[in-house]
Amino acid sequence: MKQYDLLIVDDEQRFADMLARRLNLRGCNCDVCYSGREALNILKRKKLHLVLLDLHLPDIYGTEVLTRIRKNDERTPVIIVTGHGTEKDRRECMQQGAYAFMHKPVGIDELMTILAKIMEKST
Amino acid sequence: MIGRFRKMLGLLKPEFYHQTSDHLNPYFTFPDYRKIWGIGIFVLAAAALLPLMVVTLIYYQLIQKSVDSELILRTERVASNARRAVTFFLEERLDALRFTVNEIKYDQLTNPTHFAEILRNLKLGFGGLTDLSVIDHTGIQVAYAGPFKMEGKDYSKQAWFIECQKSNFYVSEIFRGYRDLPHIIITVKSFRRDGTHFILRATLETERLIHTLASYETGEHADIILVSRAGIIQTPSKYYGDIFEKMALPMPQYSPRTQTVMATDGQGRSIITGYAFISTQIAETPFILLVIKQKAGMMGVWLELRSKINWLVGFGIMVIIVVITITCTLMVNKLYLADKAKTEAMTVMEQSNQLASIGQLAAGVAHEINNPLALINETAGYVKDLFVIKEQYSKDDELLENIDYILEAVERCGTITRQLLGFARKFDVKIQRANLKEVISDVLVFYNKEAEYRNVNVFVDISKDIPEIETDRGKLQQVLLNLVSNAFQAVNNGCNLDIIASPDGANKVSITISDNGCGMPEENLTKIFEPFFTTKERGKGTGLGLTITYGLVKKLHGNISVKSRENEGTTFVITLPIHIQEEMRKDENSFGG
Secondary structure, X not given: OOOEEEEXXXXXXXXHHHHHHHHHHOOEEEEEEOOHHHHHHHXXXXXXXXXXEOOOOOOOOHHHHHHHHXXXXXXXXXXXXXXXXXXXXXXHHHHOOOOEEEEOOOOHHHHHHHHHHHHHHHO | OHHHHHHHXXXXXXXHHHOOOHHHHHHOOOOOHHHXXXXXXXXXXXXXXXXXXXXXXXXXXXXXXXXXXXXXXXXXHHHHHHHHHHHHHHHHHHHHHHHHHHHOXXXXXXXXXXXXXXXXXXXXXXXXXXXEEEEEOOOEEEEEEOOOOOOOOEOOOOHHXXXXXXXXEEEOOOEOOOOOOXXXXXXXXXXXXXXXXXXXXXXXXXXXXXHXXXXXXXXXXXXXXXXXXXXEEOOOOOOOOOOOOEOXXXXXXXXXXXXXXXXXXXXXXXXXXEEEEEEOOOOEEEEEEEEEEEHHHHOHHHHHHHHHHHHHHHHHHHHHHHHXXXXXXXXXXXXXXXXXXXXXXXXXXXXXXXXXXHHHHHHHHHHHHHHHHHHHHHHHHHHHHHHHHOHHHHOOHHHHHHHHHHHHHHHHHHHHXXXXXXXXXXXXXXXXXXXXXXXXXXXXXXXXXXXXXXXOEEEEEEOOOOOOEEEOHHHHHHHHHHHHHHHHHHOOOOOEEEEEEEEEOOOXXXXXXXXXXXXXXXXXXXXXOOOOOOOOOOOOOOOOHHHHXXXXXXXXXXXXXEEEEOOOXXXXXXXXXXXXXXXXXXXXXXXXX
């Protein structure tokens, strides 16, 4: 089974860790970080299959993080996972090329389905 | 015709008089329209009628005064003329006696034949004389000419004889005397050569005097009489007593001139009395001439005119009151309707503000709950994952079952928070052209079976001239699904559900969904769009269905209203713009501005 390289960016540390563990159990290789800056650093070094990005990050707002990701890298799919998203955020993220805009709580099966679709497309 | 009749009925029973919108009362600008109506009519009527009444009263006073002065003048003239006639009657006869005494010697006077001749001549010359007599200074009648046998009578004890000796001329009151007939005595005193005096006495017929007075009487309500200074009636009176009776009216104060006074008689009638104390040039007389006129009778013409004026003024007042009442009713009703419309708009606005703020609050709560909910979800999910993986737990169905309960509960909470966020947020509207007939029939497909086995009559009436509208078809479908679903839940088997769509002005369409089901009480109507308000059994409804419907209709730039009566049914009316993009542009401009 092919390993999916994922990055989970969320300031809610326990949530991020739990989600990472669950995805790891399902054959993913998850990196976790809790701020926008950290995420951008990781992305510079590493090629990833998918980024799960929260909006309310302590240092840089999620939409801004997305904009910066898109500057260097146009292809890596980014899914926004948020508990606070507004319509404005949604519109902005979709314009910036987010793959999907999801509300917490997110069903793990739903996530895996999306992931499978992305992998299918990329291959 | 019917419309006009209804309008007239409306004037008699204006809407404000039966102020029915009690639940709106706290928002009305004026709380009591009946009071305003009453005050309005009173003030306008007072302002219009007071001057009219004052002018009428002043006019009456002026007319009354001029009529009174005219009556006084006329009465005075009659009294004055009658006085002259009576004075002349007496004066003429006194002068005749004086002439006789001066020209004819005592001896000739006492000669019966000669004396009778003198009487005949006097009767011929002046008339009005009954008899003539000569009385010596002791009171014994020494000569008599006339129809009665009066020779030798002794008058020394008679009151008139005592009186007439005091002055040269004397006029008596009317009295009966020895002959027992009403008469007047006039006397002239003269002296003989031996120094003793004698009296020439004439008796005057009262008929002649009465006739003279009667000729001055004018009209039914006038009385013209002579009374003595002591108030004894001397000539016949129509209204104030018989001859020789005491006069009922008080005697006037002495005045040398003819006078007129206004008074009230014993029966309470208003009278005008003209009076004159009769006196000749050579002698005072005991007579007072009274001309009494009853005002009521004399003022007949004026009273008739006044009654006509009264009718005219009364009619005028009626017309003014009717016009004022109608005007006031119409105006107060217009004011009431405007106030009612304003109040209703305010209530709707307040309700939508309330809903918006509730929506924001709900969204805020949902946001805050989402993060811990996500944590629970992931944690429980991870525990389940571990249980599934680890062999010692994977066989424990009870553990897995309980974890699933947690995950299910999280899923349910997630659904609610997502719905709440959906209500608050304006998701992009996907605009496309929609044919209402198609949309409605698409929705009804879901209920065809249910309608069939529950025997619910679904009546759909889509107006032929309804245009296609620009809208988000999916959202409109969801709105209609929610409302139709609610209606199906509200009706019993065999009831009706009507769906009517028609153009609403040039730029809107309206869709009416009405059922004759259980309906709801009025107090619930204001709350049904609020989140979590439900009348369904516990656990059967989230109380978000109509909240979401409301939010969706707003997103489609439409309006939704509801009318309901308990046990009679419920009607929802949705109005939607035909061109949603124009509305969206207007919105953006207003936010931008």
